[in-house]
Amino acid sequence: MTENIFIMDKAVQLIMALLGSAGFAILFHLRRELMAVASFGGLLCWLVYLICEPVMSGYFFPSFVASACGAFYAEVLARVLKVPSTPFFVVAVIPLIPGSTLYYAMDQVVHGYLSLASAYGVRTMQCALGIGGGMSVAWAVCDLSRKLRAGIKE
Secondary structure, three states, X not given: OHHHHHHHHHHHHHHHHHHHHHHXXXXXXXXXXXXXXXXXXXXXXXHHHHHXXXXXXXXXXXXXXXXXXXXXXXXXXXXXXXXXXXXXXXXXXXXXXXXXXXXXXXXXXXXXXXXXXXXXXXHHHHHHHHHHHHHHHHHHHHXXXXXXXXXXXX
């Protein structure tokens, strides 16, 4: 029984990641024909995060791996569809943004619980640094591969 609840919880999270990403695709005025594949990136990022979360300790590494997967996904879509990768990445990474932990950190500061605020702040920073690090590594690898392919063709 608890296994079914666990699976349903993860399925709901994935659906909400897809819908949340779709909402931001609409907000960012992404072209209609690109919305579905861009929104799927949010589901993909959250799926990778859910897979990595029990395996890797902390919040940095799951965010790092999920963000890197999102960046690679955006780069592949950009090459296939011949459009910039940034809108795909921005929409895909939306589920990873640590909004709740930032809110809780600020709430604890306002209420004077600085030790709890510190714990939430550290979690927020780990997520944010993981997203930035994963994105940077993925884009560096893609840029290097582009430069290597350009050098080979010369």
